[in-house]
Amino acid sequence: FLVSSREMLHKAQLGGYAVPAFNIHNLETVQVVLETATEMASPVILAGTPGTYSYAGTDYLVGICQEAAKRYKTPIALHLDHHESFSDIQKKVETGIKSAMIDGSHFNFEENIDLVKKVVSFCHGWDCSVEAELGRLGGQEDDLIVDEKDAMYTDPDAAVEFVNRTGIDSLAIAIGTAHGMYKEEPRLDFDRLGMIRSKVEVPLVLHGASGVPDADVRRCIELGITKVNVATELKIAFSDAVKQYFIENPKANDPRHYIVPGKEAMKKVVMEKINVCGSAGKL
Ligand code: 13P
Ligand code: ZN
Ligand code: NA
Numbered sequence: 001f002l003v004s005s006r007e008m009l010h011k012a013q014l015g016g017y018a019v020p021a022f023n024i025h026n027l028e029t030v031q032v033v034l035e036t037a038t039e040m041a042s043p044v045i046l047a048g049t050p051g052t053y054s055y056a057g058t059d060y061l062v063g064i065c066q067e068a069a070k071r072y073k074t075p076i077a078l079h080l081d082h083h084e085s086f087s088d089i090q091k092k093v094e095t096g097i098k099s100a101m102i103d104g105s106h107f108n109f110e111e112n113i114d115l116v117k118k119v120v121s122f123c124h125g126w127d128c129s130v131e132a133e134l135g136r137l138g139g140q141e142d143d144l145i146v147d148e149k150d151a152m153y154t155d156p157d158a159a160v161e162f163v164n165r166t167g168i169d170s171l172a173i174a175i176g177t178a179h180g181m182y183k184e185e186p187r188l189d190f191d192r193l194g195m196i197r198s199k200v201e202v203p204l205v206l207h208g209a210s211g212v213p214d215a216d217v218r219r220c221i222e223l224g225i226t227k228v229n230v231a232t233e234l235k236i237a238f239s240d241a242v243k244q245y246f247i248e249n250p251k252a253n254d255p256r257h258y259i260v261p262g263k264e265a266m267k268k269v270v271m272e273k274i275n276v277c278g279s280a281g282k283l
Helices: 006-015 027-039 052-054 059-074 086-093 107-122 156-166 190-199 214-222 232-248 255-277
Strands: 017-022 045-049 075-081 099-102 128-135 138-141 144-146 170-173 204-206 223-232
Touching: 006 017, 006 075, 006 223, 006 255, 017 027, 017 052, 017 075, 017 255, 027 045, 027 059, 027 099, 027 255, 045 052, 052 059, 052 075, 052 128, 059 075, 075 086, 086 099, 086 107, 099 107, 099 144, 099 223, 107 128, 138 223, 156 170, 156 190, 170 190, 190 204
Parallel strands: 017 045, 017 223, 045 075, 075 099, 099 128, 128 170, 170 204, 204 223
Antiparallel strands: 138 144
16 A cells, blocks of 8 residues: 555656655644645655654554555555664665655765665665655754755766666755745756756655745756655644634634644645646646
């Protein structure tokens, strides 16, 4: 019932659209993403950071996806987002998860390659696809915090060597996006993306898509991005709507009531991102 992201990303690459990857944390976020994706017949990836798996419990998340796969009669790509430890990935892949990101972007080139190779050789034995990052995004994603001055753009030639030596299935690149929202509009290095795309064959991943104008995300997809990661915009939509509900209903205490507007707000974001990715109807 859990599948790798390999096939859906290859299909997207051939079709010239992108698969959105939404960061989920609990039952409600899984419900919203899968319900919306099903209605729009869009492929999606459900991503969780290490913090999410420890918050929700890997077994609970896998169990929720198992039930969802039955309900929607479709296999689900549950993904390990920004995992940094080989043994952590190993443990989770052994529970049936088939899509992983090993983030060695804080290491130097050779150390990153060594770690990624080790993960690839393990994961491929379990039919688990592997994404890795070259270059480094600024901003904050959960426990992962990178100062802007430590952010680093992906070098196209190094990307070729990185992909060839590691055998990864997809490559996360840094072209000016950052995790979280932006103080000023991000200025993306589209030329660099074009260069990387012309040299590298595997699907390319855009992290940090929250706060990037739709037109820029679309341009990235035209230039060869195949997976678009969205986390922060979902969190903001959810929490803003729930806060507003409590302002209007200060005595409210039933989660089955106050969570509903949060879910509706997330649903809008999911729909928008599916439309930007051009993935509706591609299931
Ligand atoms: P945002 O929080 O900017 O959407 O980034 C998401 C991400 O890259 C998850 O890996
Ligand atoms: Zn990310
Ligand atoms: Na962002």
